[in-house]
Amino acid sequence: MSDEVLLRATDVVKSFTSRGKKLGARSLNTAVNGVSLEVKRGETLGIVGESGCGKSTLARCLVQLIPVTSGSVEFNGVELVGLSRRELRPHRREMQLVFQDPYASLNPRRTVGDIVADPMRINKMAGEREILERVRDLFVTVGLDPASVHRYPHEFSGGQRQRIGIARSLSLNPSLVVADEPVSALDVSVQAQVLNLMADLQDQLHLTYLFIAHDLGVVRHVSDRVGVMYLGEIVELGDAEALYQAPMHPYTEALLSVVPELNDTDAPRRERILISGDVPDPSDRPTGCSFHPRCPAATDICQREAPAFVELKPGRFVACHHPRNVDE
Amino acid sequence: MSDATLNEPVLSVRDLSVTFATRQGPLRAVDGLSFDVGAKEVLGIVGESGSGKSVAMYSMLGLVRDSNVAITGSVKFEGREILGLSDRELQSVRGGDVGMIFQDPMTAMTPVYKVGWQIVEQIRAHSDMTKAQARSRAIELLGEVGIPDPKTRVDHFPHEFSGGMRQRVVIAMALSCNPKLLIADEPTTALDVTTQAQILDLMSKLQESYGSSIVIITHDMGVIAEVANRVVVMYAGRPAEIGPEIDVVRFPRHPYTWGLLGAVPRVDVKNRRLVTIPGTPVSPLDVPTGCAFGPRCQHKMAICDERPILRGGDGHVDACWLSDEQRVAIRSQATVRGVADE
Numbered sequence: 001m002s003d004e005v006l007l008r009a010t011d012v013v014k015s016f017t018s019r020g021k022k023l024g025a026r027s028l029n030t031a032v033n034g035v036s037l038e039v040k041r042g043e044t045l046g047i048v049g050e051s052g053c054g055k056s057t058l059a060r061c062l063v064q065l066i067p068v069t070s071g072s073v074e075f076n077g078v079e080l081v082g083l084s085r086r087e088l089r090p091h092r093r094e095m096q097l098v099f100q101d102p103y104a105s106l107n108p109r110r111t112v113g114d115i116v117a118d119p120m121r122i123n124k125m126a127g128e129r130e131i132l133e134r135v136r137d138l139f140v141t142v143g144l145d146p147a148s149v150h151r152y153p154h155e156f157s158g159g160q161r162q163r164i165g166i167a168r169s170l171s172l173n174p175s176l177v178v179a180d181e182p183v184s185a186l187d188v189s190v191q192a193q194v195l196n197l198m199a200d201l202q203d204q205l206h207l208t209y210l211f212i213a214h215d216l217g218v219v220r221h222v223s224d225r226v227g228v229m230y231l232g233e234i235v236e237l238g239d240a241e242a243l244y245q246a247p248m249h250p251y252t253e254a255l256l257s258v259v260p261e262l263n264d265t266d267a268p269r270r271e272r273i274l275i276s277g278d279v280p281d282p283s284d285r286p287t288g289c290s291f292h293p294r295c296p297a298a299t300d301i302c303q304r305e306a307p308a309f310v311e312l313k314p315g316r317f318v319a320c321h322h323p324r325n326v327d328e
Numbered sequence: 329m330s331d332a333t334l335n336e337p338v339l340s341v342r343d344l345s346v347t348f349a350t351r352q353g354p355l356r357a358v359d360g361l362s363f364d365v366g367a368k369e370v371l372g373i374v375g376e377s378g379s380g381k382s383v384a385m386y387s388m389l390g391l392v393r394d395s396n397v398a399i400t401g402s403v404k405f406e407g408r409e410i411l412g413l414s415d416r417e418l419q420s421v422r423g424g425d426v427g428m429i430f431q432d433p434m435t436a437m438t439p440v441y442k443v444g445w446q447i448v449e450q451i452r453a454h455s456d457m458t459k460a461q462a463r464s465r466a467i468e469l470l471g472e473v474g475i476p477d478p479k480t481r482v483d484h485f486p487h488e489f490s491g492g493m494r495q496r497v498v499i500a501m502a503l504s505c506n507p508k509l510l511i512a513d514e515p516t517t518a519l520d521v522t523t524q525a526q527i528l529d530l531m532s533k534l535q536e537s538y539g540s541s542i543v544i545i546t547h548d549m550g551v552i553a554e555v556a557n558r559v560v561v562m563y564a565g566r567p568a569e570i571g572p573e574i575d576v577v578r579f580p581r582h583p584y585t586w587g588l589l590g591a592v593p594r595v596d597v598k599n600r601r602l603v604t605i606p607g608t609p610v611s612p613l614d615v616p617t618g619c620a621f622g623p624r625c626q627h628k629m630a631i632c633d634e635r636p637i638l639r640g641g642d643g644h645v646d647a648c649w650l651s652d653e654q655r656v657a658i659r660s661q662a663t664v665r666g667v668a669d670e
Contacts, residue, residue, distance in 0.1 A: 050520035050521065051520055159608055187377055187547065189376060189591050189604065189605040192590075195593065196601060196602055216521065217593035218593045220594070220595055221594075222593075254522065258521055258522055258524070258525030259595045260524075260548065260553060261550060261553060261554070261594075261595070261596050262553045262594070264577045264589070272525065274526060275522055278492060278523070
């Protein structure tokens with residue numbers, strides 16, 4: 001990992017207008033609410049959060065799959081917001097996606113070889129013969145039999161399909177791979193295979209990952225740094241080990257405390273902090289800190305003022321009026 | 329959860345097999361499953377998709393309605409054989425003495441009726457309460473499972489509840505007739521981790537106050553460790569290992585359980601390379617005649633072409649031909665490797 005910033009997002013906002021509850025009314029749904037982050041070359045930045053927290057929308061905004069409402073996204077030093085489709089194309093090659101559902105993300109009517117070859121054909125990377133050769137190489141790289149390029153997606157298991165999705169994402173030699181819940185549809189034994197594969201590929205090809213998942217164990221396993229999202233905002237960001245060992249935001253603390261543990265050692269269990277209620281509707285955001293209605297540490301100021309996202313320790317950013325574990 | 333008293337089992341399953349006749353030949357979804365559930369005990373059944381864990385539970389309750397299915401073996405609920413009972417006889421068992429919680433709370437309820445109506449109907453089907461009595465019981469139940477303002481919420485439709493709240497309603501429904509046995513099929517899989525914690529907590533509390541036995545089916549070893557007293561690990565329709573939760577998690581015996589536990593990325597310990605099980609789960613259409621796990625097992629021996637029986641002691645058994653000495657040797661090696669990896 002170097003200190004060179006590959007992707008820098010500043011104050012990214014994405015809102016959707018949707019039909020309101022009453023006839024003719026419109027409501028504004030802010031799915032991503034002012035997110036700033038940096039992804040360094042060669043690292044894995046994990047983004048973790050519960051369903052509806054905006055993590056997938058954030059990923060789509062960062063790779064310009066959907067336009068941002070406001071804010072800036074710089075990739076390799078180039079501002080991407082405001083570029084036309086044509087201008088984006090050379091940058092798109094550099095950032096590729098791996099999707100959650102290995103069933104829905106592969107075209108059932110094309111052979112898996114074509115699925116992996118298409119990005120190279122579209123980008124006119126090489127002649128057809130060379131492309132086919134590279135497809136076979138990619139199949140070997142991700143642990144598939146190169147003789148199976150003429151088969152169709154339905155002939156593969158979930159784990160194999162996810163390998164095909166990974167091969168496709170690598171076909172253009174990207175520097176950044178954005179993986180949105182790449183293993184959540186897989187059984188645990190297959191999930192472990194795919195996670196190990198992604199780690200090996202990162203070493204071999206010097207990839208940078210933005211890894212999005214809801215599973216806290218998976219995110220800890222793969223990430224160098226982790227950002228925790230709640231209701232469209234990153235509430236805590238920092239080195240993975242430090243963040244998991246001494247969470248500073250009360251939401252991170254509660255989230256980590258309730259993950260079921262295997263309890264296979266004599267170490268005492270973390271004390272569970274049950275937070276009550278549900279995540280609020282993003283179209284009806286609470287005043288002040290968006291976590292305050294569910295926060296065990298909330299006081300008056302949390303209702304009035306949204307906390308700033310500040311660096312409390314080197315490399316550790318927290319948005320909270322009453323952070324935990326400050327002295328550790 | 330409270331200690332299990334194991335004298336008289338509430339549910340006793342012996343040699344249950346479920347076979348579907350398919351065009352490609354017989355598909356044995358469950359193959360020789362035996363276990364007991366004691367009074368107030370929480371039994372966890374864990375396995376990957378296709379391991380037969382759900383089919384086993386559904387078939388014993390007569391919920392697998394396929395003309396091509398053959399179910400053999402014995403299932404005794406409170407000493408009474410329930411396998412082969414008529415639908416009418418089973419109806420008094422299901423929803424009455426046996427409550428059920430399903431994975432997806434939206435499909436477990438009908439979307440066109442208010443939740444109160446649905447609970448009232450279930451209570452009235454299994455007791456002679458009047459409508460008014462049943463309704464006040466429904467409100468009481470909704471309060472018990474932690475739904476705020478149950479008097480108003482009883483008149484809401486399922487879609488007006490969030491996922492976690494909906495699962496609470498399903499739990500209220502399952503508890504409505506004071507069941508002796510609660511079967512929960514992946515009750516928290518569709519939920520976020522904070523909501524999952526709320527629901528598991530609720531189930532533990534209710535289990536104490538109602539004294540029901542629980543069978544919880546899940547793919548998540550963490551959930552098992554959190555709530556279960558005993559565990560059945562299933563692979564390819566067969567039990568691979570059965571034992572007390574703490575023994576299975578700390579001293580797993582079967583190579584499949586080793587892999588399953590090693591493959592889970594942990595929140596509580598530092599990164600290490602995940603243990604992987606090579607290959608993919610075996611298709612139920614061609615389970616080998618010998619050990620079902622054989623083709624994926626790194627410790628396969630010649631004898632593994634013969635099907636191993638469950639053996640072991642102290643209520644902790646597994647289906648594997650490895651001797652105790654071999655297991656100790658393999659496990660100590662694995663630990664050394666694990667340390668070297670870091």
